Amino acid sequence: MKRHIGIHHINTPKKFILISAIIIAGVFGAVFSIKTYPQVFSADLTVEKTVEINSNDPMVVDFSMPMFVDDYNGKIKIIPAEEYKLRWENSNKRLKIFPVRFWKPEQDYKIFLPEAKNIMFSKTKSWIIYFSTQKYPQVVNIFPENGAQDALIGAEDPITINFKNPVADFSVRFILNSKIESNFQSNSARTQFKLLPKNGVEDGMKYELKIYAKYISEAEDSFREIFESSFETLPPANIVWEKDLLARINQAKRYGRAKIKLGKYIDINLDAQVMSIFENGKLLDAFMISSGKKGMDTPKMETKIYNKFPRAFSKAYGLFMPFWMAMVPDGKFGIHELPEWPGGYKEGANHLGIPVSHGCVRLGVGSAERVYNFSEIGTPVVIY
Secondary structure (H helix, E strand, O other): OOOOOHHHHHOOOOOOOOHHHHHHHHHHHHHHHHOOOOHHHOOOOOOOOOOOOOOOEEEEEEEOEEHHHHHHOOEEEEEEEOOOEEEEEEOEEEEEEOOOOOOOOOOOEEEEEEOOOEEOOEEEEOOEEEEOOOOOOOOOEEOOOOOOEOOOOOOOOOOOEEOOOOOOOOEEEEEEOOOEEEEEEOOOOOOEEEEEEEOOOOOEEEEEEEEEEEEEOOOOEEEEEEEEEEEEOOOOOOOOOOOHHHHHHHHHHHHHOOOOOOOOEEEEOEEEEEEEEEOOOOOEEEEEEEEOOOOOOOOOOEEOOEEEEEEEOOOOOOOOEEEEOOOOOOOEEEEEEEEEOOOOEEEEOOOOOOOOOOEEEEEEEOOHHHHHHOOOOEEEEEEE
16 A cells, blocks of 8 residues: 655654755755766757858757756857847757848858856856858859950850859849940859840950859848959951861851851852851851852842752753752852753862852752751842
């Protein structure tokens, strides 16, 4: 049979003195232990993360035992000074320190925690916590690369900047030569930005690109320079055309400039005897031609493809003109493969690069088919 011992059982002075002595001894024993072995009852702390702290994230401090929060509330110091607010969790064992506004990017901070007491009434020493915040966006590569020369910039090959991490928390500005207005777009992850001057780029010009960034919550005057690069565009073509035809084609591919920036067009340079095809400002290919000989010159003009026929026949000359593309409505001038006799002989195979035709623009075998498949009715043709 169990007996309950309560206050009503302490019914003699002797029992009262005995129980009081036991309680007092226990209290003194606890106090003695805390005083004698403070390290046993002192709270330790750990910090969840100390580097690359995002600007709105808290600093998280975990204590090994519950703390008296009044020893910390309003008594924590942060250098450089920032207003903060505290949140206690996990029965006062976890402390979260939030910035009222935000931690400044790329900043080293110190948090001074004062001496405090834990639930065992033991003193926990003061601590200094060091932490650093997230860095400004970092450029990992850029096109054209810094110091590049002979750069070709266009809709197909815009200035392209790749960042190490997404820049979702930052506003960025791209300044080209201090004042050039530009359009830019980014991928969905905001790790890549493409930039193109509104009025295009000039040949043989040096461009300096500066990138500025600020945290999205900072004031507009808080932008700081985070990257600088420069490049030079390809100088204007002042070409002495090579006699070697392959070298001349390579010159055309290097120095060719689109005269029409949108859509397809065919470019014919009579001096060089070179045809180039462009799409959206980008040179796709170049070929040697033979244009009209003296007295039967191919006219300089801006025209278009009026009709096409895979194997036209010229009654005037009794020849086939494969891959025919008319450049005038009456068909007097056109683009076609080297003319072919009914017996199969190709005329003028060794004349590419030399104006020998009767006014049409001749292309070699393979080249004519390439241009024929590229062109459509209405494709512009520029002859100069």
